[in-house]
Amino acid sequence: MMRKTMFVAAALSLLVCLVTPLFFFWGSLGFNSYRHILVGATMGWFFFATWLAVSKKT
Amino acid sequence: MANRLRAFISQLDQLYEYDRERVAPEKYKPGTQFAGLFAGEHVAGTEFVIGAFFVLHGVTVTDLLWGLLIGNLLAVLSWTFICAPIATRTRLTLYWYLKKIAGPGVTAIYNIANAILYCILAGAMIAVSATSIGLALGIKTPALTDIYPTSLGWVLVTFLIGIAFVILAILGFEKLSRFAGVCSPWILAIFIAGAIAMLPRLGVQSNLDNFWEIARTRIWTGVTSAGQEKYDLGHVIFFAWFCNLAMHVALSDMALFRYAKHWAYGLYSAFGMYPGHMLAWICSGIMVAAVNRQMDPGRMAFEAAGIAGSLAVVLASWTTANPTLYRAGLALQCVTPNWPRWKTTLAAGLTTTLLSCFPIIFMKLLDYVAIYGLVLMPVGAIVFAEHWVFPLLGIEQYQAEKRKWSLNWRALAVWIGTLVVCAFMPVHLFFRWLPGYLIALVSYTLLNLSFKKSPNLRTAEEQGSGGSH
Numbered sequence: 001m002m003r004k005t006m007f008v009a010a011a012l013s014l015l016v017c018l019v020t021p022l023f024f025f026w027g028s029l030g031f032n033s034y035r036h037i038l039v040g041a042t043m044g045w046f047f048f049a050t051w052l053a054v055s056k057k058t
Numbered sequence: 059m060a061n062r063l064r065a066f067i068s069q070l071d072q073l074y075e076y077d078r079e080r081v082a083p084e085k086y087k088p089g090t091q092f093a094g095l096f097a098g099e100h101v102a103g104t105e106f107v108i109g110a111f112f113v114l115h116g117v118t119v120t121d122l123l124w125g126l127l128i129g130n131l132l133a134v135l136s137w138t139f140i141c142a143p144i145a146t147r148t149r150l151t152l153y154w155y156l157k158k159i160a161g162p163g164v165t166a167i168y169n170i171a172n173a174i175l176y177c178i179l180a181g182a183m184i185a186v187s188a189t190s191i192g193l194a195l196g197i198k199t200p201a202l203t204d205i206y207p208t209s210l211g212w213v214l215v216t217f218l219i220g221i222a223f224v225i226l227a228i229l230g231f232e233k234l235s236r237f238a239g240v241c242s243p244w245i246l247a248i249f250i251a252g253a254i255a256m257l258p259r260l261g262v263q264s265n266l267d268n269f270w271e272i273a274r275t276r277i278w279t280g281v282t283s284a285g286q287e288k289y290d291l292g293h294v295i296f297f298a299w300f301c302n303l304a305m306h307v308a309l310s311d312m313a314l315f316r317y318a319k320h321w322a323y324g325l326y327s328a329f330g331m332y333p334g335h336m337l338a339w340i341c342s343g344i345m346v347a348a349v350n351r352q353m354d355p356g357r358m359a360f361e362a363a364g365i366a367g368s369l370a371v372v373l374a375s376w377t378t379a380n381p382t383l384y385r386a387g388l389a390l391q392c393v394t395p396n397w398p399r400w401k402t403t404l405a406a407g408l409t410t411t412l413l414s415c416f417p418i419i420f421m422k423l424l425d426y427v428a429i430y431g432l433v434l435m436p437v438g439a440i441v442f443a444e445h446w447v448f449p450l451l452g453i454e455q456y457q458a459e460k461r462k463w464s465l466n467w468r469a470l471a472v473w474i475g476t477l478v479v480c481a482f483m484p485v486h487l488f489f490r491w492l493p494g495y496l497i498a499l500v501s502y503t504l505l506n507l508s509f510k511k512s513p514n515l516r517t518a519e520e521q522g523s524g525g526s527h
Contacts, residue, residue, distance in 0.1 A: 021254035021363075025258060038364060038366040042366045
């Protein structure tokens with residue numbers, strides 16, 4: 001269950017990385033907001049994906 | 059001298075001992091693993107530079123798209139029809155197969171050449187990440203035409219990054235390889251994000267109505283930047299094709315495909331080529347156009363994606379430099395008998411770090427990639443001739459192994475001779491490897507015609523072997 005949750009969270013973080021610039025491109029998000037969200041989603045991705053990679057090994 | 063050579067050879071054999079045997083069928087890997095491996099390996103820090111260079115070299119948008127489609131297809135087909143079939147028939151690494159063909163002496167020379175080429179490649183990656191960290195520290199990136207270090211700050215940054223990369227490569231190669239797997243999907247996402255975010259700056263409307271017009275007139279304009287030569291469709295096709303020449307045509311990836319169930323698994327290389335060597339190059343082209351064509355990967359990524367962009371440059375470079383340094387260390391062990399792996403990695407790393415201080419390492423990256431493939435290509439042609447052409451013409455295979463030669467002079471002469479001919483070819487560097495390959499293939503076959511077996515002996519051998527491989 002935990003692995004599944006982490007997988008979904010990692011996938012969502014990656015999706016946010018891809019979707020955020022689209023909102024900036026369409027004008028519904030400012031440049032700074034886009035950059036901040038990207039950093040947040042990046043941190044999310046590394047946390048969840050690293051957790052998944054480590055738990056897979058152990 | 060003979061004793062020293064024997065010591066080198068014995069050292070080399072010990073290094074590769076674990077993959078001396080043919081891969082057993084129960085160890086074959088499913089296709090999805092090949093897809094994942096290729097997808098993860100081909101989004102490196104250098105992608106930030108290569109895609110941007112196409113813009114600076116005045117490639118037009120149609121030449122770029124057709125060139126990348128065709129060139130990457132040719133690369134995929136090279137993996138599928140050249141590398142994978144030999145690997146799945148022999149189930150050996152290139153190291154062991156080349157040893158049967160050309161003898162341990164040529165294998166040792168191949169290893170040293172490979173180590174040097176790896177060091178230069180890793181040096182380029184260190185320099186690329188230095189542009190990102192240097193930006194945060196206010197250190198100016200060298201100009202396109204610079205050959206030598208331009209400031210003490212640049213030397214210090216590249217040196218410190220190089221040392222950090224080397225220490226990490228020594229400390230934990232396997233853990234870092236796993237971390238590289240975590241990084242790769244995100245790095246590709248940042249490439250795409252950065253390119254999308256730069257579109258408004260280039261004037262692309264939110265409904266994409268004028269995208270093609272902007273791509274044609276503001277990104278891939280067909281106009282070269284100062285001091286750059288003009289590239290056209292042929293250059294793009296050949297670059298995309300030979301970018302991984304050492305891996306497909308020169309057969310390094312036999313190490314990978316010996317685990318494939320079928321030679322058609324070579325087609326899985328498309329999972330690496332089209333996202334990494336097409337999409338990422340297009341994205342970096344858009345980013346460089348948005349920063350007024352300044353070849354500064356760090357600035358380009360920061361302006362497009364902020365801190366995440368800077369991090370992407372560093373991680374993309376690091377995750378690729380890490381295995382490159384490791385492989386260089388491994389290859390160098392043949393000339394440093396009794397040195398532990400950490401010591402050879404350190405030696406390779408220090409050389410790499412020194413090289414990375416010179417801006418020419420990444421400012422001439424496209425030419426270097428061409429030379430890298432060119433130097434190793436004749437070895438691929440020799441192995442191809444021995445594997446496919448010799449049986450067809452009834453020429454005896456694996457003479458070095460059968461006669462216990464430490465060095466197959468014909469193989470070495472063809473390798474060196476081909477490179478000499480390529481050096482004087484009156485065509486652009488990018489186009490030399492293909493005629494060079496054919497020259498090596500034909501000349502190696504011709505030089506071995508004297509070893510043609512009599513028809514009676516052939517029949518007896520074929521019956522005796524029962525169709526080996």
